[in-house]
Amino acid sequence: MIALDIAIKNKYYANSTAVVLKDIQFSVKPGEFVAIIGPSGSGKTTLLNMLSGLEDATAQKLLGNSKSLHDCKEYQLGYVFQQPRLMPWLTVNENIQLVLPTAQERKIKTLLAQVGLADKGDYYPKQLSGGMQRRVAIARAFAVNPELILLDEPFNSLDAPTAAKLRLLLVNLCKSCGSTVVFVTHDLSEAIYLADRIIFMSNSPSSIIHQVNVNLPKPRKESGSTELAWQSQLMAQYPQILSGSVSTD
Amino acid sequence: MSPLYGRLFMLIILASTWQGIAWFVNSSDFPSLFIVMESFIYHFFQGELLVNLSVTLTRVLISFTIAMILGVFIGIVMGTSKRINQLSDTLLIIALNIPALVTILLCYIWFGLVESAAILAVVINKIPTVVVMIREGARVVDNDLLNVAKVYKLSLSKTFFKVFLPQLYPYIMASARAGLSLIWKIVLVVELLGRSDGVGFALNTLFQFFDIAGILAYTFAFISIVLVIENLIFRPLDKLIARGVHHDSA
Numbered sequence: 001m002i003a004l005d006i007a008i009k010n011k012y013y014a015n016s017t018a019v020v021l022k023d024i025q026f027s028v029k030p031g032e033f034v035a036i037i038g039p040s041g042s043g044k045t046t047l048l049n050m051l052s053g054l055e056d057a058t059a060q061k062l063l064g065n066s067k068s069l070h071d072c073k074e075y076q077l078g079y080v081f082q083q084p085r086l087m088p089w090l091t092v093n094e095n096i097q098l099v100l101p102t103a104q105e106r107k108i109k110t111l112l113a114q115v116g117l118a119d120k121g122d123y124y125p126k127q128l129s130g131g132m133q134r135r136v137a138i139a140r141a142f143a144v145n146p147e148l149i150l151l152d153e154p155f156n157s158l159d160a161p162t163a164a165k166l167r168l169l170l171v172n173l174c175k176s177c178g179s180t181v182v183f184v185t186h187d188l189s190e191a192i193y194l195a196d197r198i199i200f201m202s203n204s205p206s207s208i209i210h211q212v213n214v215n216l217p218k219p220r221k222e223s224g225s226t227e228l229a230w231q232s233q234l235m236a237q238y239p240q241i242l243s244g245s246v247s248t249d
Numbered sequence: 250m251s252p253l254y255g256r257l258f259m260l261i262i263l264a265s266t267w268q269g270i271a272w273f274v275n276s277s278d279f280p281s282l283f284i285v286m287e288s289f290i291y292h293f294f295q296g297e298l299l300v301n302l303s304v305t306l307t308r309v310l311i312s313f314t315i316a317m318i319l320g321v322f323i324g325i326v327m328g329t330s331k332r333i334n335q336l337s338d339t340l341l342i343i344a345l346n347i348p349a350l351v352t353i354l355l356c357y358i359w360f361g362l363v364e365s366a367a368i369l370a371v372v373i374n375k376i377p378t379v380v381v382m383i384r385e386g387a388r389v390v391d392n393d394l395l396n397v398a399k400v401y402k403l404s405l406s407k408t409f410f411k412v413f414l415p416q417l418y419p420y421i422m423a424s425a426r427a428g429l430s431l432i433w434k435i436v437l438v439v440e441l442l443g444r445s446d447g448v449g450f451a452l453n454t455l456f457q458f459f460d461i462a463g464i465l466a467y468t469f470a471f472i473s474i475v476l477v478i479e480n481l482i483f484r485p486l487d488k489l490i491a492r493g494v495h496h497d498s499a
Contacts, residue, residue, distance in 0.1 A: 052400050053400070054399060077400060077401075077402075079400045081393070081396075081397070083393065085393050087397075087411065087415070089415040089490075098401075098403070098407070140401075
């Protein structure tokens with residue numbers, strides 16, 4: 001498990017002077033599930049890419065357990081991208097094996113059983129549906145025993161029942177793995193269902209406009225009455241929050 | 250009709266057309282299939298056909314392997330590094346357009362009529378075309394997949410062999426196919442000009458005797474071998490590479 005301490009002053013787009021992220025400051029407790037909500041184009045993916053080391057983060061403060069996130073090669077990171085990003089030339093088994101340093105057949109089997117793909121190990125990604133491919137991507141992320149797991153709108157463009165199934169799956173996997181989670185979404189009810197805390201971001205150049213602890217008991221229900229009540233209370237307080245503003249008019 | 254029967258059918262049509270024209274023309278300059286086969290059997294049992302074939306095939310194999318390895322390497326470097334590409338682009342265009350004959354003559358003049366000069370000439374002729382194809386492949390490599398490798402901290406060799414290189418396989422296959430046919434044609438010229446064995450040398454000798462049936466017999470032998478290589482090596486490789494890529498979504 002890993003604690004995050006993030007402070008980003010100014011992050012520019014590559015080869016440009018346009019600011020994507022401005023004065024982003026937050027921390028995440030070990031094992032906490034944090035959801036980040038913001039309008040599209042608000043640099044949420046950029047933020048995750050900076051945490052994962054894909055985007056340049058020099059001169060910014062990104063600490064994991066008080067050490068620089070990108071210096072310590074030791075900690076394990078799982079990243080579920082917006083697209084599954086599986087290698088089409090590798091079977092499901094091989095795709096998961098790819099990210100593991102040693103052969104671990106039994107582990108892959110257990111994981112695939114957990115995501116409900118026990119009999120699909122020898123299939124190629126193109127033989128699976130979109131939802132199944134995403135499940136493989138999630139299994140791959142959890143295969144490395146991640147201390148930190150990043151998810152970038154992983155349930156985007158899935159039909160509602162499939163998305164609901166995958167959310168439940170994610171809850172269970174997180175429970176058994178205990179990783180620290182940063183989850184990017186634009187769906188408030190999804191965030192309420194999953195997260196311990198929600199961070200709201202503004203339009204570009206993005207900064208954090210609001211943070212709120214989701215103090216509802218777990219396990220939660222998809223669109224349960226308490227969850228819906230909590231959501232409408234928040235929306236009554238900040239009607240513009242999903243479009244990136246906390247103004248009350 | 251299954252693909253195999255389809256292919257056989259085309260071969261039979263080709264052979265009968267040939268035979269028909271031969272009967273019609275009725276000239277020693279256009280020998281019938283039977284005369285060609287007779288000549289083939291004659292040269293085969295004389296022994297020199299097999300020797301020449303194996304000599305030429307060895308040359309093809311050696312220069313093919315060297316050209317593919319170097320070409321793939323240079324192509325990857327040029328496709329992934331913009332700066333190196335800019336530097337060497339002109340060089341590549343020059344190399345592509347130097348006539349094969351010029352490289353062959355220069356190699357023989359500079360290094361003498363030796364085996365290594367022959368191989369070198371073929372390799373120099375082939376490398377640029379491999380580079381061009383592989384460079385295109387390396388340019389369009391999917392960065393998203395490479396980022397997966399980076400995030401999961403895959404080793405350099407794993408990233409290269411499991412994530413990067415598979416994206417180039419179709420390009421490598423295409424250049425290998427085109428390469429084999431180009432190389433064996435160049436090898437024949439190289440042999441004709443400066444070697445005293447191989448199919449090219451034999452063809453030259455047959456030409457001096459105006460032995461057209463013999464020339465066709467050698468051609469027949471070589472094409473059969475290329476067909477065997479296509480069916481035994483390239484087609485199965487195609488299937489191997491296509492795994493996972495061409496399935497329809499479930």
